[in-house]
Amino acid sequence: MPIRKIIWMVLLNTLFLTASAHQENGTKEAIVKIYTNAKIPNYQEPWNSSMRSSTGSGAIIEGGYILTNAHVVADQAFLEVQRYGQRKRYIAKVYAVSHQADLALLKVEEKAFFEGVKPLTFGSLPNVEQKIVVYGYPMGGSTLSATIGVVSRIEHHTYAHSGESFLAVQVDAAVNPGNSGGPALSDGKIVGVVMQMISKSQNIGYLVPVNMVKHFIEDMKDGKYDGFADLGLGTQKLENPAMRRYYGLDDNVSGKLIVKVVHNSSLAGLLQEGDILTAVDGHNVENDGTVEFRKHEFTHYQHFVDAYQMGEKIKLDIIRDKKNMQVEADLDYTADDMYLVKTTRYDEMPSYFVYGGYVFSPLTRNLIVSTNLNRLKLSNLAGKWQEKDKSEVVVLLKVLASDMSRGDNDFAMWPIDKVNGEPFKNFKEFYQKMEAVKSQYIVLEDNDGVKVIIDREEAQAKQSAILKKYNIEFDKSIDLRK
Template sequence: MRILWMVLLGTLFIHANVDQEGITKQAIVKIYTTAKIPNYQEPWSSSMQSRTGSGAIIEGGYILTNAHVVANQAFIEVERYGQRKRYIAKVYAVSHQADLALLKVKDPSFFTGVTPLTFGALPQVEQKIVVYGYPMGGSTLSATIGVVSRIEHHTYAHSGEAFLAIQVDAAVNPGNSGGPALSDGKIVGVVMQHISKSQSIGYLVPVNMVKHFIDDMKDGKYDGFADLGLGTQKLENPAIRRYYGLDENTSGKLIVKVVYNSSLAGSLKEGDILTAVDGHNVENDGTVEFRKHEFTHYQHFIDAYQMGEKVKLDIIRDRKPMQVEAELKYTADDIYLVKTTRYDTMPSYFVYGGYVFAPLTRNLIVSTNLNRLNLSCLASRWQEEEKSEVVVLLKVLASDISRGDNDFAMWPIDQINGEKFKDFKEFYRKMQTAKDDYIVLKDEDGVQVIIDRKEAQGKQDEILKKYNIEFDRSIDLRE
């Protein structure tokens, strides 16, 4: 009788697992995106691209997926597990920083019979997970099993910014992007990327990042993840520790730069030592313990707050402990000289007598190998009060008035007619309002490009027609 009872319990357990698995699968979605891909080397043109990804239906009638699955989207369709009908979807919210997006489907029949997936907690290392999605190699739903390998800060390929990420050994392939990773039937992460030349190294956007994004969007506006605008240095060297009077029981990071528009500009100064964030001790390598024996970058406890909230920082100044409060007001785009990777918008540009000018973005840097080292150095610099954006001479369209200048490409401009400028729009205004016979452009080394103003204006239409360029400037400048 006891054996029979155990058999019956085992059968019920198997049926329960099968039922739960069926409920889970009903919430998995395949996403079809047609995207308009900008050409940053020819910013007046673009191409169309089709891609597929995965997603999950969550509470509120949303589909959770990756931002890169729907980036630059022109048209989106979604298809539920076990069905062949596609429904039109729209992007409701997107965080290109965290590579996350929420989609909406207008037709209510899409959600009929679906139990939305719910969120779990940040998983433990070695915890078992199941990854669902529609990867390459087939057209039906795929499920792969693995474990959490590690949790730490990692660069998100989509944005180039670093956030907490979950590394897993479950098979992750193109098409899996945006699919949920579940543990005990609850979402613990969203598949985002893998290392192609590795053996089973995939990464998830962790559930705490997903919850932050969803909470951020509750007011209908995306604010993002904050950047403090601090440059810091490790304090592992014994000599530098002695120089700043630190004993063996004190750890932290040396503040070597406070960006002029940082919310901490009036509270911190170079030479201060950051010892704790939100009450969590900062180690000499810049990490914090977020769980027992697990460490990651101190930014983790800043990312836990929403924009507009405040976080407490413990510092040492002149060998005395202090505490300051940082209001979170700026993202990386507000802090760095070169904007982070752009999506969902066409690039800015203008053509002046065949000379093509554009603001320097990370998209532009990765679109070519020209001058890559110099431009990458610019991308690591902070904004200054008098300079918030780099402008480049993107290329020179060959014509009789530009002979000898055709080798200029991806060339950073420092001055126009002896005057500096703050950003691309100010540079554009100076070009448009110039009255001198010649426009003289210089870089930081004094190299010059000289344009005959009247000649350039007279040849403009002819050059645009020759190169089949409809508009001499991007839509943001036309507006």
């Protein structure tokens, strides 16, 4: 028999024995199938929603919780769970959720659900080439699936559910729709939670790593989710030789140039534009913005910020005017607190306001991805930070056709900057200004001077008829009705 074939058979046998050992330890009994009925908001028609059914996977962990993905239970209206080897479904509820990190904990009230189950425990962050087994209920069948693979790489990656970037584990084990929320095990312990895949690739899947899971569970111990902190810094790489000479940096110094400190960041007043960030929590920041988190393994410097809980402090080393300094920052804010456009929203209906058939809404990432209209300009706004006088973008979402809006029906996804010449800070203030207008005309204007003019009295007179025509029950969302 050829030596290559012998080696291959030995490897297969080793993998088989590893998987069998997991099964004998009762791993499969802790794997759960999740049935979700969700109420999905329609961001183009924010007064409407639809129902959607889907399935996902999860794992029973200590404390009587089921660990899964946030996107498996996002916008849920009704949840059921089913244990491996059983046909009965049990009603479940969401106990805690982190849409940032795409993680959720579920609870089942009936004690019978947990009888005879040994909860899975957590391991540590796996190494590249470490073998893993992924359990779940993917498409292609209704019974439990187990796929075997190895860790391919570990680095920061954009989480599809939230759009934020965190540490992620890339694996080559087959991951398909329905696997989401299932555990990835190594040596019988959870090292990650299946999160997403690259659809046009061959066996490239991603896990939420176990350190993110532990952070989430620790965060929730007080019954309140605080999230992962953001420093509120805009930075630039320092790889260009001319730039390095300009700032007087020799070859022994690396870091990132600070080009923006958000006004409501906890670092406002501590750091300045032009400072150079050289270390985070004692870990050297490279010129490309990465840090070495393990020997010869690098990822974004935010990794060491994510290791802390909200409300804790972190030390940053900087260079200012060619002098070394150290500052201590309070971790008080998430990205949502500082970006002009909120990160992707879940578990809530969108805000809106209808005025004479003109539909207004705050700009969210959900709204941007719901249409191709004005995508370039709106995506650019989504990358901007809040300012003292501007914390939210308001758009004219659409114009409902009527005799009073003729000529304006092409306005859609149009950012508004002024009401009767006055700027506003956010959607709530925009709404208040619209309601407070006493003059005959309301003049809406963007930064380019383009205007939409509404006859106030005509709009109020025809409001009820327009709402009835388009089958809109309320002229504003519940948050404004309160």
